[in-house]
Amino acid sequence: MTIKTIERVTHLPNSSNIRGLDEDGFARNRIADTLGTRVVYDSDWQEFCVYFYIDGVRYPEADYFTDDKEDALASAKSMRKEDNGYIEEKMR
Numbered sequence: 001m002t003i004k005t006i007e008r009v010t011h012l013p014n015s016s017n018i019r020g021l022d023e024d025g026f027a028r029n030r031i032a033d034t035l036g037t038r039v040v041y042d043s044d045w046q047e048f049c050v051y052f053y054i055d056g057v058r059y060p061e062a063d064y065f066t067d068d069k070e071d072a073l074a075s076a077k078s079m080r081k082e083d084n085g086y087i088e089e090k091m092r
Contacts, residue, residue: 002043007073011036011056012080021054037076041069048072052079 011034020032036053045065050072052062064075 004041004043005038006041006048006069007037007039007076009036009038009051009053010076010080011053015081018054021057021059035080037079039072039076050076050079 014032014035016035018032018035019027020030022028032054034055036056038051038053040049040051042049047065047067048069048071050064052059052064062079064072064079066072066075
């Protein structure tokens with residue numbers, strides 16, 4: 001498997017009030033400090049992946065996959081900054 005980084009991990013303050021995670025990856029009763037993303041290209045699957053992080057820990061259930069680079073970059077930015085419902089839905 002060949003993974004190429006398109007956009008390095010970027011963490012921003014959690015303005016969306018997304019809940020944090022415990023060491024087992026489950027939501028806990030506090031607001032996370034940061035949300036982050038990393039955009040990569042997986043040559044085996046020929047797709048771009050947006051990896052999602054809560055407080056620096058990857059949360060794979062919220063990862064996003066697309067065949068369009070611009071879509072991946074725009075989605076990563078949105079996931080870090082806006083409460084668009086996507087992340088909350090993945091945490092249920």
